[in-house]
Amino acid sequence: MSKSAFIILLVKELLSYAGPFLIWAIIKLFNSGRQRSLMETMEMLLFLFICYLVFSVVTAFISYYYKKYYIKNGNLIFIYGFLKKETVIPLQKIQSLRTRRGFMYRLLDMKGVSFDTLASKAAEVELILDYKDWDALIERIEQQEQMPEEDKQPTEENCVIREAKPVANKYTLKLSNLNLIKGAFCQNHFRGMIVLLGILFTFYDKVLSASDRILNLFIDYVNEHADYASLSVTVFVICIIVLYLVIMILWIVNVFMQYFNMEVQIDKAQLSFESGLFTRFSSRFSYDKVCTVYVKQNIIEKYLGCCTIMLKQAFNATQKDNESDVKIYGSNTSEHFLNWWLGKDYVSSQSIISAKSGKGVIGYTVRFDIPVSLIVCIVLYYYELYSWLVVPVVYMLISLVKGILAAYRSSITLKEDYLEINNGKLADVRNYIKYTNVEFVSLKQTPFTPFFHRVNLIISTNGTSFKVRSLKEAEARDVYELLINNSVEQEKGNGNLK
Structure with a gap:
């Protein structure tokens, strides 16, 4: 370096x-x-x-x-450490490539580069390269990707630098910062409420841990000003709204700083993302690393004509988080990514079979919310805090609406080229999966299956897992068998099975 x-x-x-x-x-x-x-x-x-x-x-x-690297026979050879440990990664096996450009990187025109392969640890190789070395490395990786499969074998002939072929159908998407702010605002506001409740519970815990003298003073103060008790609910609601607005603003600022001026470069085999206000981050990963394309639209997003897109990547051997997943807020560009991943004819792909969830999803969604709300209502009624009853009642109604919407949206559809899993409570969520990415399928009975003949269908890829609940047993069995057959046929078509 x-x-x-x-x-x-x-x-x-x-x-x-x-x-x-x-x-x-x-x-x-x-x-x-x-x-x-x-x-x-x-x-x-x-x-x-x-x-x-x-x-x-x-x-x-x-x-x-002691940190050196070179490319030989189509492999990236990385030497590091006082004991000169050596790691060899075939260029065609590099599934994800991420860069980081903070203030010092920009000042010195450098890039911090991390590599991922599906069989290795996350960020196994980290290099700090100038632009000359970065361009040379990218050129060699692209040359290796464009070589015929028989030329990718480790021979001395591959050491010769060949002229790179132009990449067909390569184009750039520039995402608007205004859409970014709009998309950040459209996210699930109940997540902000969870943060807010966490702050309130922390404050409450601190009060309980205070000395008895402080608590007695606080109680005496409340009793002394009991005449203003009628305003307590109003004041509490105002404080909740103000705190929530502060949390939302901080959330939007965080998203804006991370995804500022996002650019997406799309070609046949690779996606490249770059974004960031102060520190520019980039991610370049291959077609094969994506295991699920997630598209979400809640009520606000539908009204404003935007959506949230997430490209969920396959885990590495030791990776168990979603930090490498790419999120795109605001801009409704799902068609570009689905065309890239599923093919331009994905819209015309015919449905083979579909199954829809039943009312059991409602019970599963509200299984904790309704009993807790009823207990809170009983406690408030016992202590004659009638004005506070509105809180658990509203929460109960919201939970019931969430359950009904979850049951309405939950379904699975098998198409000729891919499968689509729909779910979501307050948002319409569509998950697109290719049959070749399906690694595990299972039917699971519940304690209510003998009475209602409903089962759960579990589908997993190397990075995502889905459970479609309360499906009719006969329909779920048909989906299960077709899913297994389609996955096997797709693998055979790709030459992965003999």
């Missing part, structure tokens, strides 16, 4: 060791058996700072000096 990479590594080491050295300095200052003069204190702090600086420089130099 170039010498500029050493500066970035040094900054990273300085930031990572700042906390421990600060704690060390505080301990040395206040945990001493004798009094120090101002000069002695300054000398001690200077000594600690020099130790901190030298230690950071040495560790950064070791990380820089």
